[in-house]
Amino acid sequence: MPRKGHGRRGEVTAKEMAEMGFCEKRIQLAHLYGEQVTHEQQKDRARGQLAHQRYLEDGLSSRGDRRCFVATCVFGQDALETQVLRQYRDAVLLRCRLGRWIVGLYYRTSPSLCAHLVRSAAAMDATRRLLRVVVAGCLLHIARRDEQ
Amino acid sequence: MTPSVVFWVAGLVLALLLGAVWLFRRKGSAERRSRPPELARADLVYMEETFRTGGPLWMVAKVDRVYRLPDGALVLVELKTRRRDRPYLTDIIQLSVQRLAVAAQTGASVEPYAFVSVLDTAGRLRSHRVHLLDLNEIADLRRRRKGILDGQLRPAYATSEAACRQCALRHKCDRPRLS
Numbered sequence: 001m002p003r004k005g006h007g008r009r010g011e012v013t014a015k016e017m018a019e020m021g022f023c024e025k026r027i028q029l030a031h032l033y034g035e036q037v038t039h040e041q042q043k044d045r046a047r048g049q050l051a052h053q054r055y056l057e058d059g060l061s062s063r064g065d066r067r068c069f070v071a072t073c074v075f076g077q078d079a080l081e082t083q084v085l086r087q088y089r090d091a092v093l094l095r096c097r098l099g100r101w102i103v104g105l106y107y108r109t110s111p112s113l114c115a116h117l118v119r120s121a122a123a124m125d126a127t128r129r130l131l132r133v134v135v136a137g138c139l140l141h142i143a144r145r146d147e148q
Numbered sequence: 149m150t151p152s153v154v155f156w157v158a159g160l161v162l163a164l165l166l167g168a169v170w171l172f173r174r175k176g177s178a179e180r181r182s183r184p185p186e187l188a189r190a191d192l193v194y195m196e197e198t199f200r201t202g203g204p205l206w207m208v209a210k211v212d213r214v215y216r217l218p219d220g221a222l223v224l225v226e227l228k229t230r231r232r233d234r235p236y237l238t239d240i241i242q243l244s245v246q247r248l249a250v251a252a253q254t255g256a257s258v259e260p261y262a263f264v265s266v267l268d269t270a271g272r273l274r275s276h277r278v279h280l281l282d283l284n285e286i287a288d289l290r291r292r293r294k295g296i297l298d299g300q301l302r303p304a305y306a307t308s309e310a311a312c313r314q315c316a317l318r319h320k321c322d323r324p325r326l327s
Contacts, residue, residue: 011200012290014209014245020289021237022311024296024303029317031297036316048229051267052196052212055182055227059195059213062179090256093220100220107191107218 070106073114074128081135088138092145183215184263184275187223190215199249205290209246217259222250224262225275235264235276241289244281 019027030036037045075081093099117124179192194214201207213225224243228235243262251258260282265275281289295301305312305323312318 011206011208012293014207014242014249017207017245017286017289017293018238018242020293021241023306023315024292025305025321025323026315026317027293028296028303029320033317033320038314038316040314041316044229051229052227055212056196058178058182059192062177062192090254094256103220104218 070110070113070117070127071131073117074124074131081131084135084138084142085131088142091142092138182265182273184225184265184277186277187215187217187225187263190217190223193222194250199246199253201245201249201252205248205287207245207249207286207290209242209249211246211250214250220257222254222256222258224250224258225265226262227265227267229267231269233266233268233272233274235266235278239264240278240280241286243278244286247280248283248286 016027071079071082071085089103093103117127180188183190192213193216194211196210196212197214198208198210200209211224212227215223215225217223224246226239226243226246228239243264247258247260247262250256260280261277262280263275263277265273267273292301296303305321306315309323312321312323315321
């Protein structure tokens with residue numbers, strides 16, 4: 001059975017593209033006759049999947065422990081405010097030298113700031129109120145940029 | 149026992165505890181130990197996430213890990229399990245497509261190099277720095293792939309015949325001198 005693309009609108013996956021670096025003839029044959037794997041390859045794939053699962057779990061536990069970003073600490077990982085600040089960081093700050101310097105400084109100082117915040121409910125509340133003003137400013141800036 | 153002795157013993161215990169915490173943090177998590185040394189100060193920002201290039205390339209890539217360097221640039225890391233501790237051209241192409249997709253979707257600057265972390269059968273993890281292909285090279289490869297699938301271009305065979313011995317499609321292959 002001919003192989004179809006895995007992505008939307010006939011998108012090609014990075015893995016399918018990577019096969020071009022191994023054997024182009026194999027890509028053609030897999031397209032004509034369907035993907036086939038040996039028993040040995042199946043075992044290798046299972047080992048790879050297990051290793052990837054462990055690799056992901058290591059990453060998740062590491063990220064969960066850090067709690068070093070103030071917005072994540074105050075609003076939560078998936079809160080709208082956190083997403084706006086992330087968008088502002090990626091779309092505005094990281095695109096200029098001064099912005100990258102500010103982001104770097106923030107990453108270095110935020111873990112200790114977060115450690116103080118989690119110990120004081122009043123400080124957490126005050127930071128939340130302050131950050132909401134910052135988020136509103138960021139939203140306004142992003143909206144103006146999109147209009148231009 | 150005088151109060152000053154109690155004070156000094158308590159201070160010593162506290163110092164030992166702080167030392168233990170410092171040693172534990174220094175040793176770090178499994179994630180920290182698995183990082184290439186060049187990413188020691190970077191932040192892990194994406195894991196197992198899918199990114200898309202959009203048109204005209206229409207490619208999609210799932211990243212293993214993406215780190216953000218202190219200057220804001222992103223660096224890709226791909227995990228591979230294999231017997232030979234070395235990166236291959238297939239890794240470079242895969243990471244190059246990931247780079248284009250992450251850059252297109254996030255608008256962030258992605259470094260033109262990446263790391264292939266190879267986990268061998270003994271459980272040792274070693275990272276190799278690789279230089280990635282640029283947009284034009286990937287676009288050419290994308291066009292070539294389409295040409296091969298459409299039957300307009302003649303496909304090349306694997307550079308090593310040893311690779312063919314492990315191919316499940318070798319019985320359908322017309323490669324000359326294939327035993």
